[in-house]
Amino acid sequence: MIEKLELNHLRMLSALYEHGTVSAAAEALDVSQQAASLQLKRVREILGDPLFVRTGHGMVPTAYGQLIEPHVRQLLTLIHAMPMPTSIPLEEIERTLSISATDHAQRIIVGDLIRELRRAAPRVKVKISNIESAGLVRRMQEGEIGVAFTSNGYVPEGLLSTPLFTERYVCVAGRPLTEGPGALALEALVEHDFLVVSPAVPSFDGSAGSWFEQQGLRRRVVASVPSFFMALQYLRQSDMVAFMPSRLLPCDGLFEVPLKKYPPGFEVVAAYHPSAMSDSLLTWVLDCVRANCGKAR
Template sequence: MNVDRIDLNLLRVFNIVYEERNLQRAARRLNLSHSAVSHALGRLRDALGDELFVRTASGMQPTARAQAMAAPLRNALQQIGGALGNEPFAPATAERDFVIAATDYVTLLLLDRLSAQLQQLAPRVNLVIRPSTRIDLAGQLDLGRIDLAIGVFADIPPRFNAMPLWTQTDTLAMRPGHPLAGRPVTADDMAAYPLIAVSLGGAEEGAVDGFLSERGLARESDMFDRAALPDTARLRMLVPHSLAVPSLLRSSDMLALLPSSVSRLFVEREGLVASPLPYAARSRRMQAIWHTRSDGDPALDWLRSQLPDYQSATE
């Protein structure tokens, strides 16, 4: 095959279709019509002698040839962009989507403020929030389907970069009027009152020491330090969403074991009462991670530059 006959624009179309697995979404990202994307794919299929993508009920599924091409082509396009020099990002006029993976409470704590900031500085930029709980997070970052993931990570492979956001530990929260409200909680109290905590996946889903590992990336599954929990404490309820906790506490005398950042948020917005733990728990660092491939992308560099301003959200 003569490489000189391949239009570079066709490879760019291939890259976006591979990431989106949907022609309509790819067309929006490329600012092209659906028919133009289909035509470009057809030209590339003819040049390579392969279907590249097969239409299925779940989207455009890549063939074996497309799977083998994807990563090298993505890296080559990134190198070409770096060699030519990327255009500066102009937030006031830019039109694009930023895709961020985050939990429900991170969305409330951090991303609603970021959204307000974008509305002021980049009114045509959209935020797309993906759940960081039930997806192959590392795989989504590898494919370029996610620009940024926010969470607590134990291991970060070298193909990803990380930026610390804030540090949190465990605290207790309870309803107003709880028998323990207004005084320090003791170890005996924790034995007397059952606990509710947040867990996104246990040992049955492959979690080890409170973390799930995928493709070398270990992300937090238990949103509390399970190892530090006293033997006498009783975990009555584990829920996958922190935002369910306030309503569950209002109708019971359970204590909620929560990250300190979440506890402060619920004290402020839900009227809960917070209390320190009667035992020592490890602190955990919340981080934003991204693929090294996006280093030097002016738009993503700008997006990451907005995050440090929001460390005050946990103070």
């Protein structure tokens, strides 16, 4: 039966030990005397002992009531000592923050974040891994990954996400494709071979495939790579063209191809498990990243 004791029961016992009457205990707890009497009755039923008896000077604990008094006080002390999610100073947090991120997000977000973390939370270690959508929910639920920085389209169902910024695309190639300041027509652009970046699952579709179809055009994709950084390197060494995130440019050895129309960009988000919503470190990380991304606009 003891497992049926509630926090309010312990608080009532503690108030009776201290004040000696039901009325005084009720006043200290800011409840009615009737409510206090009902709580005492319930505790007596649970523990199978009167706990307190009336005397000419109020109520005094029984032998069993005296026996459990230090336990009641100890339990309340432990409960009151429990830290709240936001009560631990950032500089005292000692743990590992595991981040999963695309190479684009690692370049734009993670470098600045690590620098800020070293200043604000020097006891926090950071572990970075490349983004993998498969198994991300399970790994976050089990605490293996704390936060992921990726595009909105790669956030699996079951995770929460916070928008950080919208990235736009720029068309680039290893050599100039236009003469002068004029823009290249899309009909001329699709005559070139394309390279696409597909970070999570290898694919020749790319993010702009459906956009070209909406323009009534079909491009020829000849290479698919998982990394924006390697894509930039491959473009330097070939005659392919590609759409690259603007925040990774300019890049030595690559030339922007001006166009009249561009495919829509993508939203970069921070993804995390719902169980981490009250994590003070995660809250600080999200605030820090949003502030840094805002400055970079």
